Amino acid sequence: MAQKFGLARIWQGRSYDLGRMTLPELWWAYATYPAILLYAGAGLAAAAVAIATATGWTDVVPPIFAVLAVYPVAWYMIHRFILHGRWLYKMNWSAALWKRIHFDHHQDPHKLEVLFGAPSNTLPTIALVTLPIGYAIAGAPGAATALAAGLFTTCVYEFIHCIQHLNYKPKSRFIQRLKRDHLAHHFHNENGNYGITSFTPDRLLGTYYRQVRDVPKSPTVYNLGYDLDEARRYPRVMELTGSPPRDRPPSAFAASDLKAAQ
Numbered sequence: 015m016a017q018k019f020g021l022a023r024i025w026q027g028r029s030y031d032l033g034r035m036t037l038p039e040l041w042w043a044y045a046t047y048p049a050i051l052l053y054a055g056a057g058l059a060a061a062a063v064a065i066a067t068a069t070g071w072t073d074v075v076p077p078i079f080a081v082l083a084v085y086p087v088a089w090y091m092i093h094r095f096i097l098h099g100r101w102l103y104k105m106n107w108s109a110a111l112w113k114r115i116h117f118d119h120h121q122d123p124h125k126l127e128v129l130f131g132a133p134s135n136t137l138p139t140i141a142l143v144t145l146p147i148g149y150a151i152a153g154a155p156g157a158a159t160a161l162a163a164g165l166f167t168t169c170v171y172e173f174i175h176c177i178q179h180l181n182y183k184p185k186s187r188f189i190q191r192l193k194r195d196h197l198a199h200h201f202h203n204e205n206g207n208y209g210i211t212s213f214t215p216d217r218l219l220g221t222y223y224r225q226v227r228d229v230p231k232s233p234t235v236y237n238l239g240y241d242l243d244e245a246r247r248y249p250r251v252m253e254l255t256g257s258p259p260r261d262r263p264p265s266a267f268a269a270s271d272l273k274a275a276q
Contacts, residue, residue: 030126032179040180044173049130053172056137057165064158073155077148081163088143089171090215093208100239109250111135117251120238121260123179123200130172140164171210178210198223203232236262 030043044050068074096102102112115135118128141161148160177184178196192211199207206221206229207213216222223229234241237259245252245259252258 031124032126032129032176033124033181035180037180037182040176040182043126044176047126047130049133049136050169050172052133053136053165053169057162057169060158060162060165064155064162067158068152068155073152074159077151077156077160078163080147080151081144081160081167084143084147085164085167085171086209086212087215089210090208090219092139094221098204098208098238100244103240103244103251104248106250109248110254113251113254117238117240117259118255120200120204120236121255126176129175129179136168140168174211195222195224198226200235202226202235203229204235204238205229205232233261236260 032040035043064074097112097116102108103117114128115131118125122128141164144160144164145157148156148158150156152159174189174192175196177189178193179200184190184193192209192213195207195213196210203223203226206223207216208221209216213222240248240251240259241261242258
């Protein structure tokens with residue numbers, strides 16, 4: 015199957031390059047990716063617990079809608095204030111975490127393995143966001159339902175995130191807009207458009223921009239402020255990377271990505 019979709023061509027040193035993949039290749043890579051299989055399996059297990067313990071639809075339906083409402087806000091807060099914060103790289107104990115969960119993604123947005131969050135970080139975060147919501151609504155069945163909803167929603171988020179970095183123009187105008195706005199975050203100005211599947215929190219909190227001409231090009235869009243001066247002061251991330259931080263992406267597709275964001 016991998017040969018059928020040409021994955022041998024784009025799999026280099028256990029690394030998928032979204033800039034060189036087709037949509038069928040992405041589907042296959044996504045469906046077989048360990049983190050996605052883990053999320054889906056954990057989601058099914060949580061759903062089974064919810065079904066086994068629920069006493070009626072009120073234990074299941076409200077937690078699902080609550081998670082769907084809260085998820086865009088939670089992602090926005092995490093993305094803006096944690097992933098784009100400039101404090102994690104300043105401490106040796108958290109520098110590797112910041113490098114893995116977001117710095118590497120902005121340094122090379124086409125690498126699939128750093129686009130997906132590490133399950134050791136994402137699973138506790140999903141549980142922290144969803145379990146209290148579900149438990150507050152419907153006790154243990156609600157908590158299991160909310161966890162399942164969060165895990166399945168994460169799978170959807172991750173696939174749309176892949177599409178946003180894939181060398182592919184979606185047919186859906188809605189997905190095209192999501193892709194345009196997200197690519198602007200990566201290739202024009204990272205201090206806005208923090209959403210993935212919803213930019214409503216950006217609109218409400220004043221960080222949304224529709225056109226790249228509406229905000230200036232950010233000099234830190236690729237390094238998130240971790241430039242050479244910062245790397246000299248806080249060298250841990252640079253040591254882990256093995257090279258100085260880039261101020262531009264290595265991919266030849268950056269120009270087309272920026273064009274797509276306009």
